[in-house]
Amino acid sequence: MSRKAIELGCAALVCLGICGTSFGKYGGGSGTSKDPYLISTAEQLNAIGANSSDWAKCFKLMADIDLSAYKGTKFNRIGTHFVLNPFIGVLDGNSHTISNFTYDSKYTDMAGLVGCLGKGGLVKNLGLVGVHVTGGRFVGGLVGFSLYGTVIKCYSSGSVTGNKDVGGLVARVWLETIVYSFWDVQTSGQSKSLGGEGKTTAQMQDINTYLIAGWDFLGETANGAANIWFMPAGNYPRFVWEKDGL
Ligand SMILES: [Ca+2]
Numbered sequence: 478m479s480r481k482a483i484e485l486g487c488a489a490l491v492c493l494g495i496c497g498t499s500f501g502k503y504g505g506g507s508g509t510s511k512d513p514y515l516i517s518t519a520e521q522l523n524a525i526g527a528n529s530s531d532w533a534k535c536f537k538l539m540a541d542i543d544l545s546a547y548k549g550t551k552f553n554r555i556g557t558h559f560v561l562n563p564f565i566g567v568l569d570g571n572s573h574t575i576s577n578f579t580y581d582s583k584y585t586d587m588a589g590l591v592g593c594l595g596k597g598g599l600v601k602n603l604g605l606v607g608v609h610v611t612g613g614r615f616v617g618g619l620v621g622f623s624l625y626g627t628v629i630k631c632y633s634s635g636s637v638t639g640n641k642d643v644g645g646l647v648a649r650v651w652l653e654t655i656v657y658s659f660w661d662v663q664t665s666g667q668s669k670s671l672g673g674e675g676k677t678t679a680q681m682q683d684i685n686t687y688l689i690a691g692w693d694f695l696g697e698t699a700n701g702a703a704n705i706w707f708m709p710a711g712n713y714p715r716f717v718w719e720k721d722g723l
Pocket of ligand 1: 693694695696697698699700701702703704705
C-alpha cells in the first residue's frame with residue numbers, strides 16, 4: 478500500500494471517529510437544545526438507550542413511532558439506574574406518539590420507556606399508546622423511577638405490572654415535577670402512581686379532563702391558540718396534525 482493510500486485511510490478513520498458518533502445512529506441533529514438529535518424511526522429511538530453517553534443530550538421525535546417489533550427486553554431502556562445511569566437529557570415527543578412499547582422482564586427493576594429520569598431530565602409532549610410493561614420494582618409506562626426529573630404533558634395507556642412500586646405513568650417519583658400528565662387507570666391496571674394523575678378510561682377520553690389542566694385543544698381559545706390537541710370521539714387525545722389520518 479502506498480504511503481498516500483495509508484494517509485488517506487488514516488484521514489478517513491479520524492473523520493469516522495470524529496463524525497461517526499451520531500451519523501447514522503439518529504436522524505440528524507447534534508444533541509444540543511437548539512439542535513436536538515432527531516428521532517424518526519423505531520431503530521433510532523432504540524439507539525438512545527444503547528448509547529448511555531448520550532443520556533444528557535436532547536432528542537426530538539419527528540414522527541409517530543411503532544415499537545411493536547421490539548418484544549421481550551429488546552428495547553433499550555433510556556436510563557437504567559437512578560444514581561449510576563439516569564437519563565438527564567430531554568426527550569421531546571414533539572406532539573407525537575409512541576405505540577406498542579413492550580418491556581417484559583419480571584426481574585428487571587426500573588422498567589419503563591425511560592427506566593430512570595434524573596435531575597435535569599425532561600420528558601414532554603409525548604403520548605404512549607398501548608404500552609405493555611412487566612418488571613420487578615419501580616415499573617412504569619413512561620418512567621420507571623424519577624429522581625428530580627420532570628414530565629410535562631404526557632399520557633400513557635396500556636398495561637403495567639410489577640412486584641412493587643408500580644405506576645401507570647411514573648412508578649416512583651422523588652421531588653419531581655409532573656405537569657398535566659395522565660394515565661389510564663383501567664387499561665394500565667394501576668390505580669396508583671406517584672406521578673401524574675390517574676383517570677378512568679371515560680375520563681381519559683373526556684376533553685374536560687385535559688381542558689382543566691390547561692391543554693391547548695382545537696376549538697377552544699382559553700388554553701391558547703396553538704391548538705396542539707384534538708379529541709376524537711371515544712379515543713385519547715391526539716395531536717392536531719394527526720387529524721387527517723384518523
Ligand atoms: Ca386552543
